[in-house]
Amino acid sequence: MLIDLAYCIGCNACTIACKQEQGTPPNVLYARVLVREVGRYPNVGKVFLPLLCMHCENPPCMKVCPSGAITRTEDGIVVVNEEICSGAQACVTACPYGAIFYPDGPQTYFETPTPFEEYHMAKRRKFPSAMKCNLCIHRVREGKEPACVVTCPTECRIFGDWDDPNSKINKYLASRSPKGEPFPLRPEAGTRPKVLYLPDIFAVRRVQPIELVTSGEGVG
């Protein structure tokens, strides 16, 4: 997946779409958007950083899992096998992106679970297991895109195969102007993420001092 930071407006539609699709318990947010205010008054701006599991080629979560519950599928999606997970939570700490959750708190938002929550709870086991974004594997296998991708109003998330030159990602990279080099988050972790980011080309412009027209100048 490619995320073009230039177009993320921090609307959190991806967060909600993911919640809707995956039916995750409270405090479990597979897709979330970090916000940071930047600049100095009066030249300020906001930077948004959408996060999800990076589906690393060299996932540390998989290496530290004592039960072998985390695996990487042939198509590069890192998944947790809930049946095998022993609840050691080593993956939660080892993931440099904070993308793995362990829901040992309340499992529902309301005292009485809603039918929607009941439906998703029935699919999960009783004893909590590590949870993470599975890139909507059920949708991907049907040839659809993940929920966060189809919901993004600015289409800043581009889903596709990095190795296929005709994929949506590579076509986007070729057509984007100005060109940008996709970068991974925390490359020093050696995880080789498969979710890459394009820099926010407007960010610098947004926080540059605005030239104010002083009174009298250029008038008359």
Add this chain to the structure above:
Amino acid sequence: MSLRLTDLYPVWLVDLGAVITLLIIALGIAYRIVQLRRAGVFTLLRLSARQIGVSGLLVTSVKEIFSRVALSRDVISGSRWRWAAHYSQFAGFILCAIATTLVYIYYPTAEPREFTSVPKIVGNLGGILLILGGIYFLRKIANRGRGLADVAFTSMLFTAAVTGFATQFSRVSEEATLTFLFYTIHLLSVAVLLATAPLTKFFHAVQTPFLRLVERLSTSAMMKQGALAAGSRALKEDILLESVLRKYSYE
């Protein structure tokens, strides 16, 4: 003339095997440490220490080790049986390690024969606990299937415990061939169990409590900062945002 294990394999040979095993373990542990370091686990530890101070770090660590790790408290949330089996293996291994150390220190030339001697009592109790826990986990593996690292560890630990008893009983009945056979399997299974420890599930005995501790320390650090998000996630989010902001050289 009673059968002595030190006649079957001289002490120097067992010691040499132990040194080689230790070297392999050291290499495996170094590999694991590099992995955790690259994943940023030690950065979390450093950032937490900066927030809560070294004394806070020590106090939280000691509290966690005694209250959580020593009693395997995180495992209890699964099921009582699982906790009992888990704890049985944990305590069993510790007892066996203590018994071996006692024999090495107090009986360097010939191991004790009496079942009432301290190392025997401690070792046999440990062995029983290992076998009981092993039966639970082997049944689980057979029923539900597990990864190779899990199967290798559980079966090796079980083999070491069973052959320990087999050696003991065959030695009492003066069966030299059987004793030699069981003792060889016992020594090999213990050596392989320890040498492969950093790569099998064995390592979770060290790694999981350590990572849980890092998580706990991160929580303490973030709470001190007044953050609502608990755990290492908030620290990691800060690191991620900072790394992106650096790209734009904001003030």
